[in-house]
Amino acid sequence: MGRRYVSNLAEMLPGMPDAVAKQPVKAAAPPPARTLDQAIARSHDIIAEALDRYPIVARQALFSGGNDSAVLLHLVHSYLDSSPHDAVVHVNTGIGIEETRQHVRDVAGAWNLPLRELHPRDSYDDLVLGRVLARTGPNAGKRPVWKGFPGPGGDSHKVMYRRLKDEPLQRNRAAIIGGRGRREKVLYLAGMRWDESERRMRNAEEIDPEGGIIWCSPIVHFTNAQMAEYxxxxxxxxxxxxxxxxxxxxxxxxxxxxxGELDEIEFFYPKTAYRIRSLEKKAEAAGITACKWGQRPPGSRDTAKPGSIAGRLCSKCPSAGGQTDLLDLWAKQGLLTPAPACPPAPALPQVA
Structure with missing residues (x-):
C-alpha cells in the first residue's frame, strides 16, 4: 500500500469543493477544486473525449474487486452496451483471494453487467517453479523466464505484471480486433487516480493510447474525500x-x-495462505533458492529505478518493503476479531 495524499479539505461537508493536493506530473495544470457532481461531470467529459478521438469498437471496465474500482464501475456502467464486446473485465491472476473473485462476480451479477474473467497463459505456480520457458530469443525453449518467488526490487514485479495481468489484457484485445489496431481500438476504463498513490501522481493520465488499446482513467481527478462521498x-x-x-x-x-502479510492473510483467508505455503514447500523441494513468499531472494539487490512504472493496474504496490507487522499490532490492541460479512451488492442505482 503506497503513500496516499490526503487533501486538506478531506473532512469537509459532503458536496463542498475538493481538489487534488498536488499537481500531477502529466497534468497540464493543477486540477481545480470540484464538488462531487462536478467531478462526475468531468469524468463523463473524459470518456466522451476518448470516444470522439478514437475508433472504439469495444468498451470494457476493469474491475479488480477493490472499493475504488467499484466507484469506477458504477460511474461507467451505462457505457457498456454499445457492442457485444462491451463488458466488465476482471483479470484472475490465479494467485488472488477467492473471496475477491466471488465479490466481482456477485457485483456484476447484481448489476446485470456482462463479466469477462481473464486468465494468464502462464500460471503463477509454473512461473515460481521455473516451468515457463522463453518462447523467443536465444533462450527459447531452453531457459525459464523466471524461477522462485518474486521479492522486492529488481525485475520481479515487471515479470509478474507482464505475465499475470498485461498478457491476458493484450490477448483479450487481440481476440476483439486482431491486427486492426490502427483502425479499431479497445477502450479499457480503469480506476487509476492521482490521489491514490505517489506512483499514480507521476504516471496516471486521463487518456493514454497504447497500440490497439486506449487506456482511459475517468476518475483520475477524484480525491479520496470524493471517493468516500460517492x-x-x-x-x-x-x-x-x-x-x-x-x-x-x-x-x-x-x-x-x-x-507479516502472509500471517495477516492466513488469519482472514486461511485457504489462500495454505495455497501459498504449499507452493513454498514445492519450491523448496525443487531446490529453488527463492522459496519464501514475499521475501527478497537470497543474494539479490534492488535494481528498480526510482519513479519506475510497476504496472498500470498495480496502484498500491509500495516501492520498498518492511512495513509494520499489522497482525502483531492488532493483537496488542485486541482487535483480532473478524468483521461480519458485507451484505450482497444492491441493485444498481443510477448516477445523478
Whole structure:
C-alpha cells in the first residue's frame, strides 16, 4: 500500500469543493477544486473525449474487486452496451483471494453487467517453479523466464505484471480486433487516480493510447474525500477483503509484500495462505533458492529505478518493503476479531 495524499479539505461537508493536493506530473495544470457532481461531470467529459478521438469498437471496465474500482464501475456502467464486446473485465491472476473473485462476480451479477474473467497463459505456480520457458530469443525453449518467488526490487514485479495481468489484457484485445489496431481500438476504463498513490501522481493520465488499446482513467481527478462521498451517496457494496486487508486481494504475487502479510492473510483467508505455503514447500523441494513468499531472494539487490512504472493496474504496490507487522499490532490492541460479512451488492442505482 503506497503513500496516499490526503487533501486538506478531506473532512469537509459532503458536496463542498475538493481538489487534488498536488499537481500531477502529466497534468497540464493543477486540477481545480470540484464538488462531487462536478467531478462526475468531468469524468463523463473524459470518456466522451476518448470516444470522439478514437475508433472504439469495444468498451470494457476493469474491475479488480477493490472499493475504488467499484466507484469506477458504477460511474461507467451505462457505457457498456454499445457492442457485444462491451463488458466488465476482471483479470484472475490465479494467485488472488477467492473471496475477491466471488465479490466481482456477485457485483456484476447484481448489476446485470456482462463479466469477462481473464486468465494468464502462464500460471503463477509454473512461473515460481521455473516451468515457463522463453518462447523467443536465444533462450527459447531452453531457459525459464523466471524461477522462485518474486521479492522486492529488481525485475520481479515487471515479470509478474507482464505475465499475470498485461498478457491476458493484450490477448483479450487481440481476440476483439486482431491486427486492426490502427483502425479499431479497445477502450479499457480503469480506476487509476492521482490521489491514490505517489506512483499514480507521476504516471496516471486521463487518456493514454497504447497500440490497439486506449487506456482511459475517468476518475483520475477524484480525491479520496470524493471517493468516500460517492460510495455513501450511491450505497456501493464494499469488498470484505479490502475491509480486512486494506487492498483488493486480486493479486497476491508477493512482489512487495509487507512484513507479516502472509500471517495477516492466513488469519482472514486461511485457504489462500495454505495455497501459498504449499507452493513454498514445492519450491523448496525443487531446490529453488527463492522459496519464501514475499521475501527478497537470497543474494539479490534492488535494481528498480526510482519513479519506475510497476504496472498500470498495480496502484498500491509500495516501492520498498518492511512495513509494520499489522497482525502483531492488532493483537496488542485486541482487535483480532473478524468483521461480519458485507451484505450482497444492491441493485444498481443510477448516477445523478
Amino acid at each position: 460510495r455513501r451517496r450511491f450505497h456501493l457494496p464494499r469488498n470484505p477483503v479490502a475491509e480486512h486487508l486494506h487492498m483488493s486481494g486480486e493479486c497476491e504475487c508477493g512482489c512487495f509484500a509487507k512484513e
